[in-house]
Amino acid sequence: MTIDEIRRRATIAARAMEDAPAGGTRPAVAPLQLASVFTFRDLGQVDRVYEGEERGYIYGRLGNPNVDALERAVAALEGAEAGMAAASGMAALWATVLAAVPPGGRLLASAGLYGGTEQLLHEDARRAGIEVFFVDARDPEAVGRALEGPGAAALLVETITNPLVRLVNVPRLARVARSRDALLLVDNTFASPALFCPLEAGADVVVHSATKYLGGHADLVAGVAAGPAEMMARARALLQRTGATLEPFSAWLTLRGLATLELRVRRQSDNALRLAGELAAHPVVKRTYYAGLPEDPDHGLARTMLPEGAGGMLTFELEGGEAAADAFLRGLRMLKLAPSLGDVMTAVSHPAKTSHRSLSPERRATLGIGPGLVRVSAGIEDYEDLRADAARGLAAATC
Numbered sequence: 529m530t531i532d533e534i535r536r537r538a539t540i541a542a543r544a545m546e547d548a549p550a551g552g553t554r555p556a557v558a559p560l561q562l563a564s565v566f567t568f569r570d571l572g573q574v575d576r577v578y579e580g581e582e583r584g585y586i587y588g589r590l591g592n593p594n595v596d597a598l599e600r601a602v603a604a605l606e607g608a609e610a611g612m613a614a615a616s617g618m619a620a621l622w623a624t625v626l627a628a629v630p631p632g633g634r635l636l637a638s639a640g641l642y643g644g645t646e647q648l649l650h651e652d653a654r655r656a657g658i659e660v661f662f663v664d665a666r667d668p669e670a671v672g673r674a675l676e677g678p679g680a681a682a683l684l685v686e687t688i689t690n691p692l693v694r695l696v697n698v699p700r701l702a703r704v705a706r707s708r709d710a711l712l713l714v715d716n717t718f719a720s721p722a723l724f725c726p727l728e729a730g731a732d733v734v735v736h737s738a739t740k741y742l743g744g745h746a747d748l749v750a751g752v753a754a755g756p757a758e759m760m761a762r763a764r765a766l767l768q769r770t771g772a773t774l775e776p777f778s779a780w781l782t783l784r785g786l787a788t789l790e791l792r793v794r795r796q797s798d799n800a801l802r803l804a805g806e807l808a809a810h811p812v813v814k815r816t817y818y819a820g821l822p823e824d825p826d827h828g829l830a831r832t833m834l835p836e837g838a839g840g841m842l843t844f845e846l847e848g849g850e851a852a853a854d855a856f857l858r859g860l861r862m863l864k865l866a867p868s869l870g871d872v873m874t875a876v877s878h879p880a881k882t883s884h885r886s887l888s889p890e891r892r893a894t895l896g897i898g899p900g901l902v903r904v905s906a907g908i909e910d911y912e913d914l915r916a917d918a919a920r921g922l923a924a925a926t927c
């Protein structure tokens with residue numbers, strides 16, 4: 529029955545959303561499908577869809593066309609058998625860890641992971657029956673030793689560390705993990721698939737906070753993973769049970785962001801490289817961290833691992849400590865202090881006060897996170913405007 533066949537107002541109002549006019553042409557882009565439930569013709573179709581004999585969606589938490597499309601796109605981008613989308617990067621990571629490590633199993637994790645990941649591993653992994661050990665992933669020999677003995681089921685690393693943007697040798701770690709029968713899980717958020725595909729380098733599963741570069745516009749929270757179909761299916765089942773699957777609008781927005789991922793990241797990388805060069809030459813800057821700079825200790829690895837660019841993230845330390853960092857931030861007119869990254873707009877953050885706030889000053893000092901440290905997520909603005917605003921900040925930090 530169509531809407532114009534119904535006479536009573538309460539029924540018209542109740543059923544108006546059901547009316548989906550079908551034209552002879554198809555929409556050029558996938559429509560956003562917010563439906564939380566799907567309808568069936570008869571019980572035969574119910575049987576076929578529930579048993580997986582016929583393709584179809586049932587209920588929003590269990591699957592949705594927009595979320596499905598994102599999972600397929602991510603799998604194709606990463607060269608994986610299957611993709612998985614989650615309500616956030618953390619949800620994707622947790623589901624991946626639980627799918628990769630059996631109860632009672634051991635997980636070897638890189639020291640100094642994203643703060644949320646560290647917290648999750650400290651607070652919740654043991655309760656899930658997973659024993660977590662930390663190792664310096666920048667030292668593949670230490671990783672090899674840590675994987676010996678009562679072997680770990682998996683090794684978790686980030687391609688580019690936060691906030692000092694040091695590179696982790698993923699191809700080498702993949703060989704080490706494989707030789708010890710451990711799975712290699714890589715959080716590739718900072719690099720994005722535009723610059724690096726961990727699976728091509730031998731990793732088993734890649735995870736992203738799609739909130740960052742994949743979405744790219746600071747307007748959604750989402751996570752994705754890609755890897756072997758069987759493992760992704762188990763991780764997805766966990767998300768379905770715990771209700772941490774992605775909702776359709778964020779999936780749709782992430783797909784919209786993916787269209788320009790490579791263009792954005794290329795520009796962000798170019799802007800970061802130029803800005804890093806400028807900062808490194810400035811007298812109030814004590815040290816600049818960016819693997820794209822020829823003088824950076826990670827430059828050799830960057831040339832082989834990230835030949836398309838070292839990414840949009842860079843970090844620098846001001847001579848004058850916290851006072852200088854505060855003066856720098858207050859001297860900016862266009863760039864904003866925002867504790868996230870990967871957005872089209874350049875974001876500046878202060879790791880000691882934000883992402884690494886919960887650590888003791890001593891622990892921060894050990895990690896090289898001083899009060900004068902400033903992290904930049906380069907955006908896609910015209911470089912001249914970026915340079916001019918950074919110069920305003922640096923001038924303010926000088927006096």
Ligand SMILES: *Cc1c(COP(=O)(O)O)cnc(C)c1O
Pocket residue numbers: 616617618619642644645686715717718736737738739740749750751
């Ligand atoms: C942001 C981030 C996460 C967490 O992702 P959410 O989408 O915020 O849940 C995990 N890893 C890295 C490296 C991140 O930057």
